[in-house]
Amino acid sequence: MQTFEHTTVLLEETVDAVLPRDGGRYIDCTLGGAGHSERLLNKSAPSGLLLAFDQDTSAIEHAKQKLQAYEGRVQFVHANFRHIAEEASARKFTDVDGVLFDLGVSSPQFDEGERGFSYRFDAPLDMRMDTRQTLTAADIVNKYSEAELARIFFQYGEEKFSRPIARLIVRRREERPIDSTSELADLVKAAIPAPARRSGPHPARRVFQALRIAVNDELGALEEALQGAFQVLKPGGRMAVITFHSLEDRIVKHAFQALAQGCICPPDFPVCRCGNVPKAKLVTRKPVVPSAQEVEENPRSRSAKLRVIEKL
Known part of the structure; x- marks a missing residue:
């Protein structure tokens, strides 16, 4: 099995944002190197449960080894996170306390030349996250x-x-x-x-x-995943999303704003007629970004932005 070394970005900030607790139920939509998953399982011990998604079989195989100590508390799903609602429902893993996303390509996918993600290596033009x-x-x-x-x-x-x-x-x-x-x-x-x-x-x-x-189809998948993730959250549950470029961040920002928006009637209406009420509240008005120390230690974290929302 290939090595799957990956430096987790905004680790503490993201895990703490979904308020991990003993007995909680959480979904990691981007398993990757399992850094966030491991911390979630640790902070929700001894009985917190985790559903972890990844399209990459090598990531799942690595995580199974890394998370052996948490056997019985974690389920792995080899699927695109756009299917979060269906996959969670099929496993009766809904009404969850927290969902997190760490978007973009994991370091091993960049560093494994044969995957074709990087111009740094001579390799076939592939770039599939899911080789199926x-x-x-x-x-x-x-x-x-x-x-x-x-x-x-x-x-x-x-x-x-x-x-x-x-x-x-x-x-x-x-x-x-x-x-x-x-x-x-x-x-x-x-x-x-x-x-x-x-x-x-x-x-x-x-x-x-x-x-x-x-x-x-990363942007289309993200839009679907945000809707599905909000659907499986219970009231009071939180969703935390780390983005790495402006296109992703714009989608997350607008989706969160729409969920947190109340009345959309014209301002000159004396009373509300639309009946629209906020479905969520913004936990982060502005995105959380890595500290100077984290950027120095992991330059790939430089463009990361964390946004968090809570379901009402």
């Missing part, structure tokens, strides 16, 4: 239209050179398929003007992020 699905990054790069590629790069990667990158990809794939991470990274670099790539992160970073999001 058929769509890969190579399929998108080689089959999608120039206009659709440009849209993906701009919308999901906020790449301002999305059009010239898409144009060069289409021109190159007419000669031969583009099937490796290094070839794609070189194409992206060639399509971006030299002055724009002299500083900042690797020029392919935004394109690789966009492809990963598209391959795994």
Whole structure:
């Protein structure tokens, strides 16, 4: 079994946000390296229960070993977290005290070159979090239209050179398929003007992020998961979500605001006619971010933001 080393971000802040207690019931929608799961189980001892989701079988196998001491208190679910409501219901694991999400790709997925998530390794263009699905990054790069590629790069990667990158990809794939991470990274670099790539992160970073999001339908899955997670929470239960880029954070922020919103009648109405009442309250008005010390120790935590909501 491959190693699955992952530094958990905002560990104490996130676990404490869902108020772990003895006998509580919790769902970790992003098992990953099991850091949050382990702390949740520890802080809800001796009888707290956990349902843990992950699309990645290697993460689940690693977690089974790491969490052996908590056998009988944790169930593992190999599924996309968009199915949280159905999977929790099937296991009679509803009316839970807390749900948490740690979004993005786990460090091992970046660091295992053969997964194809990173431009740092020469590997097949894959990027599937769940290897049971058929769509890969190579399929998108080689089959999608120039206009659709440009849209993906701009919308999901906020790449301002999305059009010239898409144009060069289409021109190159007419000669031969583009099937490796290094070839794609070189194409992206060639399509971006030299002055724009002299500083900042690797020029392919935004394109690789966009492809990963598209391959795994991450934003669509997140929207569904937030609704499902709120559905399985009991009144007084809390949901905590860590995001790593603006697209995710915007979805979480707007979903939480909508749940916490009361009357939506025009301000000149003398009395409320909509009947809309808040379904939740915002625990964090502004997102919690990592301390300077955590960022220094784990640079990947730099863009993390934690938002928390409580069901009424």
